[in-house]
Amino acid sequence: MTKPSPASPAVTRPAITQAMIDAYDEYTHLTLDRRRFMEQLTRLAGSGAAAAAIAPLLAANSAQAAIVADDDPRVKGEDISYPGSGGEMKGYLVKPADQTGKLGTVIVVHENRGLNPHIRDVARRVALEGFVALAPDFMTPLGGTPADENRTRDLFSKLDPAQVGANAVATVAFLKEHADGNGKVGAVGFCWGGGTVNTLAANTPDLAAAVAYYGMQPKADDVPKIKAALLLHYAGLDTRINAGIDAFKKELDAAKVEYTVYVYEGANHAFNNDTSAARYDKNAADLAWGRTIAFLKEKLA
Secondary structure: OOOOOOOOOOOOOOOOOOOOOOOHHHHHHHOOHHHHHHHHHHHHOOOHHHHHHHHHHOOOOOOOOOOOOHHHHEEEEEEEEEOOOOOOEEEEEEEEOOOOEEEEEEEEEOOOOOOHHHOOOOOOOHHOOOOOEEEOOOOHHHHOOOOOOHHHHHHOOOOHHHHHHHHHHHHHHHHHOOOOEEEEEEEEEEEHHOOOOOOHHOOOOOEEEEEEOOOOOOHHHHHHHHHOEEEEEOOOOOOHEEEEEEHHHHHHHHOOOOEEEEEOOOOOOOOOOOOOOOOOOHHHHHHHHHHHHHHEEEEEE
């Protein structure tokens, strides 16, 4: 008689608190180094072992399966070079495989981890909705996005904001004249990319639509220069970024800029990033994505 095997013990996910998520947010935005972050996480988790188990859940996991695979036959993607403000820029260009006419074009701006597999996946998602999508690598002047995320974090602080802005404007100019595009350019950015999109909107009148996910607001003096329609997504628990919402809205109202603001209560900064187990919020991400695509389709038709 075969005896049944004993059941395997259930795998319990470590408890992750808001304080841990806040500590990671401070770390990932360059105000904590890794040693201090792990010390803080160890205090919050109660032990080094618990902290070691929790840290990967807070970070993005590049091995997470893509929502739209890189070999999905519905899209065509390629790594390209194109003219930047003072030299060559690298990027990932994707379009629908069955494209027959000219389409609206969308710049997909990465987080402060560079042009990684997740952002490539987001670009494919945009293309699947009927756009030509270009995800620039804004780390090109520093040699491109490294494979090692910790190396990316160290390099990011060396980016020249003025050069980033100029390369973003050059990306708009490139897409505006792209053979597959209809001349209308939009942009969507996440985290650092959201702030970059806000700044881009203030620096080129050729941008038709801008979507910023939990992005830092632009300088007040730049707001009157915005010509693009704005869609602004914020996470309810993101106190660092949300501190600037009210002033930004007043500046936009005074400048008569077209904009819509959504705050997703209970969601954390980076709620759209499905490769980060602790911070991803599917309900908020799906709702914001639906609004984003509808907005882009309206403004870039």
